[in-house]
Amino acid sequence: MNKIKVGLASCGIAAGAKQIQEYIQNEIKDKKLNIALEKTGCIGMCYNEPLVEVFSDSGQWLYGNVTEEKAEKIIEHHAQNDTPIKEWLVKAKDVETDDDSYFAKQLKIASRNCGIIDPTKIDDYISTGGYESLKKAFKTPPQDIINEIMKSGIRGRGGGGFPTGVKWESAVIAAKKKGEKPIIVCNADEGDPGAFMDRNLMESDPHTVLEGLIIGAYAIGAEEGYIYIRREYPLALKRIESAVKQAQEKGFLGQNILGSDFKLEIKIHRGAGAFVCGESTALMASMSGRAGEPKAKYVHNVEVGYREKPTVLNNVETFANIPVILEKSAKWFAEIGSGDVSENPWGGSSGTKVFSLVGNLERTGLIEVPMGITLREIVYDIGGGIPKGRKFKAIQTGGPSGGCLPESHLDLEVDFDSLTKAGSMMGSGGMIVMDDKTCMVDVAKYFITFLKGESCGKCTPCREGLIVLDEILTRITKGKGKEGDIELMDNICETMKIASLCELGKSASNPVLSTIKYFIDEYVAHIKDRKCPAGVCKELIKYKVNDNCTGCTICAKNCPVDAISGKPKEMHFIDQEKCTKCDICNEVCNFDAITVE
Amino acid sequence: MQNIDKIIDKWNADPDYVIEMMQDIQDELRHTPREALEQITKRTKVPLARLYHIATFYKSFSLTPQGIHKIQVCTGTACHVKGAPNILDAFARELEIKIGETTEDGKYTLDEVRCLGCCSLAPVVMINDDVYGNLTTKKIKSLLEKYK
Numbered sequence: 001m002n003k004i005k006v007g008l009a010s011c012g013i014a015a016g017a018k019q020i021q022e023y024i025q026n027e028i029k030d031k032k033l034n035i036a037l038e039k040t041g042c043i044g045m046c047y048n049e050p051l052v053e054v055f056s057d058s059g060q061w062l063y064g065n066v067t068e069e070k071a072e073k074i075i076e077h078h079a080q081n082d083t084p085i086k087e088w089l090v091k092a093k094d095v096e097t098d099d100d101s102y103f104a105k106q107l108k109i110a111s112r113n114c115g116i117i118d119p120t121k122i123d124d125y126i127s128t129g130g131y132e133s134l135k136k137a138f139k140t141p142p143q144d145i146i147n148e149i150m151k152s153g154i155r156g157r158g159g160g161g162f163p164t165g166v167k168w169e170s171a172v173i174a175a176k177k178k179g180e181k182p183i184i185v186c187n188a189d190e191g192d193p194g195a196f197m198d199r200n201l202m203e204s205d206p207h208t209v210l211e212g213l214i215i216g217a218y219a220i221g222a223e224e225g226y227i228y229i230r231r232e233y234p235l236a237l238k239r240i241e242s243a244v245k246q247a248q249e250k251g252f253l254g255q256n257i258l259g260s261d262f263k264l265e266i267k268i269h270r271g272a273g274a275f276v277c278g279e280s281t282a283l284m285a286s287m288s289g290r291a292g293e294p295k296a297k298y299v300h301n302v303e304v305g306y307r308e309k310p311t312v313l314n315n316v317e318t319f320a321n322i323p324v325i326l327e328k329s330a331k332w333f334a335e336i337g338s339g340d341v342s343e344n345p346w347g348g349s350s351g352t353k354v355f356s357l358v359g360n361l362e363r364t365g366l367i368e369v370p371m372g373i374t375l376r377e378i379v380y381d382i383g384g385g386i387p388k389g390r391k392f393k394a395i396q397t398g399g400p401s402g403g404c405l406p407e408s409h410l411d412l413e414v415d416f417d418s419l420t421k422a423g424s425m426m427g428s429g430g431m432i433v434m435d436d437k438t439c440m441v442d443v444a445k446y447f448i449t450f451l452k453g454e455s456c457g458k459c460t461p462c463r464e465g466l467i468v469l470d471e472i473l474t475r476i477t478k479g480k481g482k483e484g485d486i487e488l489m490d491n492i493c494e495t496m497k498i499a500s501l502c503e504l505g506k507s508a509s510n511p512v513l514s515t516i517k518y519f520i521d522e523y524v525a526h527i528k529d530r531k532c533p534a535g536v537c538k539e540l541i542k543y544k545v546n547d548n549c550t551g552c553t554i555c556a557k558n559c560p561v562d563a564i565s566g567k568p569k570e571m572h573f574i575d576q577e578k579c580t581k582c583d584i585c586n587e588v589c590n591f592d593a594i595t596v597e
Numbered sequence: 598m599q600n601i602d603k604i605i606d607k608w609n610a611d612p613d614y615v616i617e618m619m620q621d622i623q624d625e626l627r628h629t630p631r632e633a634l635e636q637i638t639k640r641t642k643v644p645l646a647r648l649y650h651i652a653t654f655y656k657s658f659s660l661t662p663q664g665i666h667k668i669q670v671c672t673g674t675a676c677h678v679k680g681a682p683n684i685l686d687a688f689a690r691e692l693e694i695k696i697g698e699t700t701e702d703g704k705y706t707l708d709e710v711r712c713l714g715c716c717s718l719a720p721v722v723m724i725n726d727d728v729y730g731n732l733t734t735k736k737i738k739s740l741l742e743k744y745k
Contacts, residue, residue, distance in 0.1 A: 011714075011715045011718055014729060014730040015718055046718065049717075049718070191712075192712070193672075193673030193674045193711045194674035194712060195712070195716075196712075231620065232710065232712070232713060234726060269616075270616075270620055272620055272651075273656030274654060286616065287613065288613055289612050289643065291654040291655075357717075358675040358716035358717050359675050359678050359716075360679070364716070365717050432674045432675055432678060434678055443677075443678075447674075450711060454711075456654075558735070560687075582683055582686055583680070584683075584734050587733055588735065
């Protein structure tokens with residue numbers, strides 16, 4: 001055994017990977033073992049974190065759910081006679097594991113290095129062919145690069161789905177007309193709850209993002225570049241900062257890049273916590289030291305953007321794809337995915353997309369799949385289906401302004417256009433799977449409350465519309481819904497769609513519209529029968545002890561408001577007057593003796 | 598005020614970077630007091646009203662001092678579906694404060710945050726800079742023990 005790698009991205013750390021790393025470090029020191037301990041990012045198998053990979057003479061062995069006890073055994077086994085412990089393996093070359101199906105339908109382009117290289121070392125990135133595309137680009141006329149990107153058909157991965165090549169070309173034309181140098185900005189303000197693709201790309205492979213950004217700058221002739229990162233991602237910020245420094249030292253950034261007369265300086269802005277700042281004009285307002293309020297979009301950023309200059313704004317994942325497109329050719333990229341982009345980029349969705357697959361699933365994590373894969377393949381083949389024998393209810397895509405799709409849509413092909421047609425959207429790539437214990441009215445209320453708090457308040461339809469929607473949804477979830485509420489919400493949503501200033505306002509009604517469209521029964525149950533079929537809305541449910549109760553007293557001991565009474569070994573009873581429906585009794589019960597109805 | 602000046606210097610008193618300055622001040626003092634904002638105005642010529650707009654627009658800032666330990670319960674979509682509201686309630690119960698409040702001894706501030714990007718470990722909480730995943734209401738007491 002010569003090398004051990006520990007996955008140390010945010011999710012790994014949250015699962016305890018740092019303790020495991022320290023433990024292994026001490027083991028190596030105490031037992032004087034000749035092993036190199038390295039760190040890497042996240043391979044996307046979040047459900048198996050912490051992950052530890054062993055590199056030995058016999059092969060490469062990835063272990064999941066590693067604890068200190070497991071780590072000790074793993075080191076022992078490999079150090080003594082270099083044999084893997086098969087039952088703990090989650091991925092290995094010649095050993096079949098249950099988790100192989102997790103990767104079978106994936107195709108990694110943007111996240112190709114995640115969980116494989118050490119993100120803190122530029123040499124690790126270079127050793128996998130990193131910055132070769134940049135060198136290639138510098139030998140190519142800028143216009144040819146733009147043409148190549150255009151031909152690849154790649155569309156913006158941040159959610160808008162606007163063709164990257166078209167954007168770049170427009171900025172070049174505008175810059176020429178105005179006689180100014182354009183500016184390039186990387187949008188790393190990944191604000192959609194339930195989406196963390198960009199965080200992982202920055203944490204696990206920051207140089208690929210940088211390389212894409214530098215190629216973009218060279219192609220459009222920008223000498224100023226910016227990265228706007230949200231503050232909630234401290235580790236991503238740290239890794240990007242250090243990557244910029246390393247790239248400068250290697251001569252990939254700064255003056256006379258790669259010996260040419262091209263120069264580029266990259267500055268980093270930290271977002272201060274505002275969802276709306278992911279919107280392009282709001283982001284640029286924030287970068288100018290103002291509140292992030294969007295502007296009307298009749299003037300495009302590619303003409304008048306940051307500091308009134310032509311500005312190209314691309315998402316983290318978009319940039320991460322650029323080096324690979326140049327390396328393998330536009331044709332190769334265009335053939336992956338759905339539709340036909342050979343005539344124009346709007347003809348389909350080429351390439352892959354990284355999704356964060358989370359919620360009520362057996363296997364949650366980050367996946368990268370070819371466009372055109374069906375939702376069913378994602379949920380069942382990759383995600384492993386719904387745990388605890390529960391039933392699938394909905395899949396939510398596109399972030400807060402996306403929509404919830406029901407089971408009947410599981411065979412939908414995932415690409416920019418078909419998701420929009422179904423009433424949801426691609427968004428930045430969050431996919432949240434919900435089981436039958438999820439109340440769709442509560443979900444709609446959740447998103448509207450979120451958007452209400454995040455609306456910048458500039459235009460009336462979005463600001464006031466969200467407040468009223470929240471009011472109506474709140475009363476429905478409290479069992480005080482009125483007849484006509486659904487129609488009223490429909491009406492408000494329509495107005496918001498037509499009259500809001502920015503995309504955020506225009507799409508803010510999607511969660512309500514899509515849940516009304518596909519789950520109207522649940523709304524009716526709340527309004528007419530005053531019932532929450534999923535057992536979520538607190539005002540409409542009751543906690544009761546059922547016949548399974550053995551009188552073990554654990555619920556009574558844990559109840560924070562002393563609402564449960566009963567003698568040991570006798571059935572217990574919940575005082576409805578006192579019960580706050582905190583769900584602790586349900587959580588601690590070992591006999592399935594709590595019923596929620 | 599010396600520290601404030603140092604922070605402003607770090608960003609070359611560039612008006613484009615007032616949000617950055619305010620974030621540094623927030624980190625240093627656990628709030629953005631009026632005096633600090635006035636100092637930024639003096640040095641960058643950005644009107645105080647605009648700084649106040651920023652301080653109330655972005656969620657990172659608070660005008661009153663925050664607790665030593667900042668507890669941010671993630672209420673992103675995945676966490677919500679997996680029971681974040683109950684986690685939030687449990688913290689509130691344990692600390693005897695409401696969301697957005699600071700305990701009387703100035704030790705803890707309880708807040709919600711929309712997505713920390715650790716969705717696969719939902720529900721999640723961030724205390725200061727540490728993230729804890731797969732939370733249950735049962736674990737909360739022992740978690741708080743670590744931050745005394």
